[in-house]
Amino acid sequence: xxxxxxxxxxxxxxxxxxxxxxxxxxxxxxxxxxxxxxxxxxxxxxxxxxxxxxxxxxxxxxxxxxxxxxxxxxxxxxxxxxxxxxxxxxxxxxxxxxxxxxxxxxxxxxxxxxxxxxxxxxxxxxxxxxxxxxxxxxxxxxxxxxxxxxxxxxxxxxxxxxxxxxxxxxxxxxxxxxxxxxxxxxxxxxxxxxxxxxxx
Amino acid sequence: xxxxxxxxxxxxxxxxxxxxxxxxxxxxxxxxxxxxxxxxxxxxxxxxxxxxxxxxxxxxxxxxxxxxxxxxxxxxxxxxxxxxxxxxxxxxxxxxxxxxxxxxxxxxxxxxxxxxxxxxxxxxxxxxxxxxxxxxxxxxxxxxxxxxxxxxxxxxxxxxxxxxxxxxxxxxxxxxxxxxxxxxxxxxxxxxxxxxxxxx
Numbered sequence: 430x431x432x433x434x435x436x437x438x439x440x441x442x443x444x445x446x447x448x449x450x451x452x453x454x455x456x457x458x459x460x461x462x463x464x465x466x467x468x469x470x471x472x473x474x475x476x477x478x479x480x481x482x483x484x485x486x487x488x489x490x491x492x493x494x495x496x497x498x499x500x501x502x503x504x505x506x507x508x509x510x511x512x513x514x515x516x517x518x519x520x521x522x523x524x525x526x527x528x529x530x531x532x533x534x535x536x537x538x539x540x541x542x543x544x545x546x547x548x549x550x551x552x553x554x555x556x557x558x559x560x561x562x563x564x565x566x567x568x569x570x571x572x573x574x575x576x577x578x579x580x581x582x583x584x585x586x587x588x589x590x591x592x593x594x595x596x597x598x599x600x601x602x603x604x605x606x607x608x609x610x611x612x613x614x615x616x617x618x619x620x621x622x623x624x625x626x627x628x629x
Numbered sequence: 630x631x632x633x634x635x636x637x638x639x640x641x642x643x644x645x646x647x648x649x650x651x652x653x654x655x656x657x658x659x660x661x662x663x664x665x666x667x668x669x670x671x672x673x674x675x676x677x678x679x680x681x682x683x684x685x686x687x688x689x690x691x692x693x694x695x696x697x698x699x700x701x702x703x704x705x706x707x708x709x710x711x712x713x714x715x716x717x718x719x720x721x722x723x724x725x726x727x728x729x730x731x732x733x734x735x736x737x738x739x740x741x742x743x744x745x746x747x748x749x750x751x752x753x754x755x756x757x758x759x760x761x762x763x764x765x766x767x768x769x770x771x772x773x774x775x776x777x778x779x780x781x782x783x784x785x786x787x788x789x790x791x792x793x794x795x796x797x798x799x800x801x802x803x804x805x806x807x808x809x810x811x812x813x814x815x816x817x818x819x820x821x822x823x824x825x826x827x828x829x
Contacts, residue, residue: 519824519827519828520824521824521825521827522827552760555760556756556757556759556760557756559756559759559760559763560752560755560756560759563759581796581797581800581816581817581820582820582823582824584795584796584799585792585793585796585817585820585821585824586824588789588792588795588796589788589789589792589821589824589825591792592785592788592789592791592792593785595784595788596781596784596785596788597781599784600781616781617781617785620781620782620785621785621789621825622825622826622827623782624719624720624721624782624785624786624789624825625721625789625821625822625824625825625826626721626822626825626826627719627721627722627822628719
């Protein structure tokens with residue numbers, strides 16, 4: 430009979446100890462919530478996370494980036510989904526695939542909720558959020574045109590997709606909401622079809 | 630036989646001499662186009678218009694207001710149209726009435742075209758424009774809820790309406806476009822219905 434050595438691997442960070450980026454993000458969100466975004470410095474975020482400022486800047490360009498770094502992945506997911514949609518998919522179907530991809534990127538409801546509270550309290554951050562969403566709509570319209578979809582259908586489908594995203598996202602982070610983002614995105618897109626058809 | 634005295638009234642400003650607000654607006658747009666928004670002062674605008682700074686401030690709070698003062702009328706028109714829509718009108722129909730009202734407010738294509746060029750050249754103005762549009766969408770959603778329309782239908786119809794407005798407005802001010810805004814708004818709304826139905 431062979432004896433089997435069972436080796437259990439524990440990383441040096443430990444299972445429940447988050448990595449540096451997560452620790453910095455967590456520390457930043459705590460401080461933004463406690464004292465406000467403007468009143469928080471990078472030095473304070475690093476200290477709260479038990480890390481150095483130098484480590485902070487390895488992960489984030491500045492304290493604002495902590496709130497927005499996830500949007501690159503959201504955009505990439507949208508554009509890949511649209512480019513990879515079946516050739517038979519019309520503009521709104523391609524947008525539906527893009528929305529499905531968002532649920533794979535935005536997985537931390539608690540963070541998204543805290544992030545939204547920080548942004549809602551700061552006009553400069555609100556403006557940046559709106560600029561990012563407008564730029565996302567323009568990118569989506571471009572990806573739809575690359576599929577051969579003409580104007581104004583491409584821009585309308587793109588703007589509509591962002592509208593659906595905004596509405597579903599707001600519901601997802603609302604107090605007490607239990608349904609997942611994928612479900613809420615599909616519901617909002619279905620509701621949009623009904624609204625546009627004049628049957629809702 | 631009675632003799633009829635025909636009196637033709639000429640205002641003291643003369644038919645072809647615009648009033649102070651129009652002269653200030655015209656002067657401001659010229660200067661924003663020539664030297665940029667940031668580089669233009671209120672004193673220069675007043676001088677170009679042949680008026681005093683004091684007169685400028687009777688009409689506009691600041692030089693930015695020259696670009697945005699029309700949005701109050703746009704918002705009022707949207708909200709009145711939604712409030713006054715027939716009780717039988719669903720959310721997208723009510724939004725259609727709101728869009729119809731925009732064509733009565735935005736009548737000067739040349740000004741709108743120049744304004745957009747100034748805004749496109751200045752990130753701070755773009756942010757303000759996006760904030761104004763987001764706020765307009767929120768107001769429209771509120772007006773729809775006041776008609777008894779629930780969520781997310783109200784927000785989706787409102788965001789969709791603003792998307793249609795943006796797309797139609799951009800077409801209206803495009804070089805060489807001859808069709809009027811009312812036509813383009815209706816076309817865009819019809820196109821949106823097709824897009825949402827998956828038939829475009």
